[in-house]
Amino acid sequence: MIFITGGAGFIGSNFVLDWLAQSDEPAINLDKLSYAGNLENLASLQGDARHVFVQGDLGDRALVDALLAQHRPRAVVNFAAESHVDRSIHGPEDFIQTNIVGTFRLLEAVRAYWSGLPEAEKAAFRFLHVSTDEVYGTLSKDDPPFAETKPYEPNSPYSASKAASDHLVRAWHHTYGLPVVTTNCSNNYGPYHFPEKLIPLMIVNALAGKPLPVYGDGMQIRDWLYVKDHCSAIRRVLEAGKLGETYNVGGWNEKPNIEIVHTVCQLLDELRPRADGQPYAQQITYVTDRPGHDRRYAIDARKIERELGWRPAETFETGIRKTVQWYLDNPEWVANVQSGAYREWVAKQYEGEAA
Ligand code: NAD
Ligand code: DAU
Numbered sequence: 001m002i003f004i005t006g007g008a009g010f011i012g013s014n015f016v017l018d019w020l021a022q023s024d025e026p027a028i029n030l031d032k033l034s035y036a037g038n039l040e041n042l043a044s045l046q047g048d049a050r051h052v053f054v055q056g057d058l059g060d061r062a063l064v065d066a067l068l069a070q071h072r073p074r075a076v077v078n079f080a081a082e083s084h085v086d087r088s089i090h091g092p093e094d095f096i097q098t099n100i101v102g103t104f105r106l107l108e109a110v111r112a113y114w115s116g117l118p119e120a121e122k123a124a125f126r127f128l129h130v131s132t133d134e135v136y137g138t139l140s141k142d143d144p145p146f147a148e149t150k151p152y153e154p155n156s157p158y159s160a161s162k163a164a165s166d167h168l169v170r171a172w173h174h175t176y177g178l179p180v181v182t183t184n185c186s187n188n189y190g191p192y193h194f195p196e197k198l199i200p201l202m203i204v205n206a207l208a209g210k211p212l213p214v215y216g217d218g219m220q221i222r223d224w225l226y227v228k229d230h231c232s233a234i235r236r237v238l239e240a241g242k243l244g245e246t247y248n249v250g251g252w253n254e255k256p257n258i259e260i261v262h263t264v265c266q267l268l269d270e271l272r273p274r275a276d277g278q279p280y281a282q283q284i285t286y287v288t289d290r291p292g293h294d295r296r297y298a299i300d301a302r303k304i305e306r307e308l309g310w311r312p313a314e315t316f317e318t319g320i321r322k323t324v325q326w327y328l329d330n331p332e333w334v335a336n337v338q339s340g341a342y343r344e345w346v347a348k349q350y351e352g353e354a355a
Contacts, residue, residue: 001026002238003073005058005106006080008033010193011130011227013041015079016051018231026050028071030064032057032098035341036083040333041192059102061109068113075126075238076110078103081165084196085134085158086349089291092157099161100168103129107172114178128238129169129182133223133248134159136184138294145223145254145298148184148246155292166246173244181241183234185249186299190227190319191326194337196345198257199320202264203327204334206280207272212265213350216289218258221296225251226319229312236310247308250299253316258284263316267324287353 002019006012007029016027026049031037033055045051052071056063058080080102082088082095107127114125136146137153154163172178193200202212233249241247265280274280304310314322327334 001028001071001073003027003068003071003076004029005031005076005078006037007031008037008039008041008053009079009083010036011188011230012079013038013192014190014227015077015231015234016042017044018228019235020045020048020050022235024050026052028052028054028067028073030054030056030058030067031080034082035345036194038192038194038337040336057098057102059097059105061105064106064109065112068109074121074124075128076106077128077130077234077238078106079130081162082158085156086196086290087345088156088158088161090348092161095157095161099158100164103165104168107168107178111172111176111178123179125179126238126241127169127172127178127180128234128241129166129180130234131166131182131184132159132162133184133186133250133297133299134294135163135166136297139296139298141296143296143298145250145300146184146248147300148248148303155294170244179243181237181243182246183237183249184246185230185233186223186225186251186297188225188227188230190323191330192333193227193323195334196342196349199260199264199323200327202261203268203324204338206265206268206283207327210283211285211353212261212280212283213285213287213353214258214261215287216293218261218286219256220293221254221256221298222260223250223297223299224253224255224260224316224319225249225312226314226322229314229319232313233304233310236308237304240308242307247304248299248301249304249310250301251312251314251316252301254296254298255316263320264324267321271324272328285353287350
C-alpha cells in the first residue's frame, strides 16, 4: 500500500481518487483536517476498504511510527502542508510548524521504518515530496522559465517554508540514503479547489454577485496545470523517477491573472448568464497588492517529458471549462466549505476592499 499525507486537501484528494480509480493498491491517508482538509472530497470512497483515513498530524511521531509499522507501505507521498501564500503573510507560524518541522518529523519516522525493511523492500521504497515552483523565486518578463537547476530564492513565508522542506528531503537522501524524489509544480486548478485561491474564489464570488478582487495591476503571471495532470505526473515520478532527483511539473500555460479572471467570467457568461444579462466582468475590482508579490512564474517541464515521457493531457481551455462546470454542478460542496471560518478569512484578507 501507499501512505499519503494531506490526502483530504485539494491536490491530495484528487490524487487519492485517481489512484483508486486506476489501481487496487490501497492508500492510507493521514490528514490533520485543517480548514483546508475536507472529507467531503472523498465521499465517493465511503465504505471502500482500499482507503484508510486517519485524522492526525504528519509531525506526530508516535502516530506516524505506529501507522508505518501497522500498514508497511511501499511508498510515502507527502502532500500535507499549509499552502496559501496570503495566510502565510498573516500568520507564518503554522507554515513553519507543518511545512518544516512536520516534514522533518515525517522524514525521521520514515527513515526509521525504511532502515528496518528487508533489503528488497528497502531498495524499492520511495518517499515522494510534493513541492512548488514558488521556491525558485520570481522571474522578469524575459527570463527563461524555471529549470531544476535554478537556485532557490523563495520570497514569501510559504515558499521559504516549502524551500526548507525541500532542502531537508534532499539532505535525508544525501546523508542517510533515504530514497526520495521531489516534484516542483506550478499553480493547479480543478475540482475541490478551496475558494481562497484565485480561480475558485473568482467563480464563487461571481456567482454570488460579489466583487472579483484582483491584486495590484493583475499582470502577475502564473503557469496553470489542471490538477489531474499533476496527479498523473506524481504517479509517473513515483513509478520511474530517479532517486534524489527533482522534477519540475508545469502546464505550458503562462497567463496573467487578469486574463484568467476574464476567462472565468466569459465561461460563466456562457454557462450561467447573470439574471440581468450583464457580463460578470463588471464585478472585477482592483484591490491592494499582496506584499512581496512574485511577478512571474514559468516552468520548464522538459526534463520530466524527456526522462519520464510525461506531458499534460489538458490544455488551459479544456481544463478551465471542466473546472467552471464542476463548480456549477456542485453548489452543495461550495456552500459547505463556505463555513464561518471561511467567512472570517475572507473578511480579514479583503478588509476595507470591496470584496
Ligand atoms: P491544501 O491546502 O488544499 O491541502 C493541504 C492538506 O494538508 C489539507 O487537507 C490539510 O488538512 C492537510 N494538512 C495541513 N497541515 C497538516 C498537518 N500538520 N498534518 C497532516 N495534514 C495536514 O493544499 P494543496 O493545494 O492540495 O497542496 C498540496 C501540496 O501540493 C502542498 O504541499 C503544496 O505546497 C503543494 N503544491 C500545491 C500547488 C497548488 O497550486 N495548489 C502547486 C504546487 C505544489
Ligand atoms: O505556484 C504554485 C503555488 O500556487 C502553490 O505552491 C500554492 O500552494 C498555491 O496556493 C498557488 O500559489 P499562488 O499564490 O500563485 O495562488 P493564488 O491562487 O493564491 O494566487 C494566484 C495569483 O492570483 C497570484 O498572483 C495572486 C493573485 N490573486 C489571488 C487571490 C486569492 C488575486 O489577484 N486575487 C485574489 O483574491
